[in-house]
Amino acid sequence: MPRYLVISTEIITMNAKIRALEKSDIGKVLSGWKAAFPFDDIPRERFENATLNDPNYVADGHLVAVHGKRVVGFVSAVARRGVLGQDGKGTPAEKEYGYIKGLFVLRNYSEPIILKQALLKHALTFIKSEGKSLVKVGHYTGSFLNPGIDVRYTNERQFYRRHGFDEVDYEEDVSINLTNFTPSSYHIAVQQRVAELRVQIQPYQDDFLAEMKRFVKRLQYISWFPSGWEKDFPYQGTHLVAIKDGEIIGWAMYNPVFYEGFFGPIAVLQEFRRNGIGTALLLESMIMMKMEGMSTITAGWADAPFYLKSGWATSRRYAIFKKRLSKN
Numbered sequence: 001m002p003r004y005l006v007i008s009t010e011i012i013t014m015n016a017k018i019r020a021l022e023k024s025d026i027g028k029v030l031s032g033w034k035a036a037f038p039f040d041d042i043p044r045e046r047f048e049n050a051t052l053n054d055p056n057y058v059a060d061g062h063l064v065a066v067h068g069k070r071v072v073g074f075v076s077a078v079a080r081r082g083v084l085g086q087d088g089k090g091t092p093a094e095k096e097y098g099y100i101k102g103l104f105v106l107r108n109y110s111e112p113i114i115l116k117q118a119l120l121k122h123a124l125t126f127i128k129s130e131g132k133s134l135v136k137v138g139h140y141t142g143s144f145l146n147p148g149i150d151v152r153y154t155n156e157r158q159f160y161r162r163h164g165f166d167e168v169d170y171e172e173d174v175s176i177n178l179t180n181f182t183p184s185s186y187h188i189a190v191q192q193r194v195a196e197l198r199v200q201i202q203p204y205q206d207d208f209l210a211e212m213k214r215f216v217k218r219l220q221y222i223s224w225f226p227s228g229w230e231k232d233f234p235y236q237g238t239h240l241v242a243i244k245d246g247e248i249i250g251w252a253m254y255n256p257v258f259y260e261g262f263f264g265p266i267a268v269l270q271e272f273r274r275n276g277i278g279t280a281l282l283l284e285s286m287i288m289m290k291m292e293g294m295s296t297i298t299a300g301w302a303d304a305p306f307y308l309k310s311g312w313a314t315s316r317r318y319a320i321f322k323k324r325l326s327k328n
């Protein structure tokens with residue numbers, strides 16, 4: 001008797017059935033995710049944005065394994081069509097890549113490894129069917145769940161290595177506790193340096209839009225500013241800009257959420273970097289978030305050395321995995 005049967009797009013293991021993710025599954029998927037990944041606490045809205053609401057979402061890449069009424073496993077895989085993809089954020093360097101955003105099977109399920117292998121196989125088949133030759137776990141610049149696999153999940157890392165993936169890179173989240181935060185002597189020196197350059201840090205205003213467009217054109221960061229970015233920009237968070245001689249040369253965004261704030265992205269035009277402008281934007285965001293009652297701030301998938309200089313510390317580390325897909 002075969003271990004599992006393949007019937008069109010459905011794989012049926014001895015106990016569980018694999019089918020497309022439905023909106024009504026999400027509560028159970030999130031509970032399963034939390035049980036499988038104890039360091040993760042993914043809010044429902046973020047999960048929906050990274051799965052069903054991702055413009056690159058395709059049903060064949062988003063599967064749940066169900067056993068009776070239980071959701072016992074889940075996989076999310078995505079592949080941009082063409083270079084840009086539906087989110088307009090793809091670059092030529094990413095053209096050959098598909099991504100696994102998340103994969104779990106409940107440990108207390110009777111056949112976790114077989115089911116996990118089946119879900120992985122399905123994700124890889126989907127990515128290949130979209131014409132991609134490489135797959136990464138992590139580094140997806142669209143709506144992602146995590147930048148990679150938290151390095152503390154040693155079993156997960158082992159699982160991907162056993163299935164032909166190489167651990168190719170690492171990314172970090174950084175955080176700071178604001179409870180006792182006051183600007184350091186480093187910050188005060190930066191503020192003086194930035195003032196001497198006649199650079200001002202200001203909240204973004206609607207009438208800066210034409211200047212913001214010029215900044216975006218010079219910056220060329222398609223993953224943060226895809227075509228049509230202006231539409232959602234005012235609703236995405238609080239924006240600060242660095243202005244010199246009437247021109248925007250730097251920008252940062254932050255989001256206060258209950259007591260924990262989120263910072264980023266941040267960018268300074270290449271020719272103005274290493275002058276303290278990024279730090280001035282970061283500092284102003286920290287001051288504003290502290291005033292708004294935030295006790296901690298996190299920046300995900302961050303350029304850590306820049307933040308460490310301002311008193312932040314690494315809070316999570318992620319491993320990125322890569323695999324070349326076989327041609328046949």
Ligand SMILES: CC(C)(COP(=O)(O)OP(=O)(O)OC[C@H]1O[C@@H](n2cnc3c(N)ncnc32)[C@H](O)[C@@H]1OP(=O)(O)O)[C@@H](O)C(=O)NCCC(=O)NCCS
Binds near residue numbers: 267275309
């Ligand atoms: C990250 C970024 C915003 C920093 O802006 P900046 O104006 O150059 O930052 P600062 O001049 O305030 O740098 C402060 C310190 O951070 C560190 N730092 C800044 N950029 C760094 C980099 N790329 N690598 C290592 N350290 C860096 C340095 O120690 C620097 O101090 P120093 O110049 O005295 O050595 C800018 O490099 C940028 O726009 N990068 C591209 C977009 C990006 O990657 N954003 C970060 C996403 S989290």
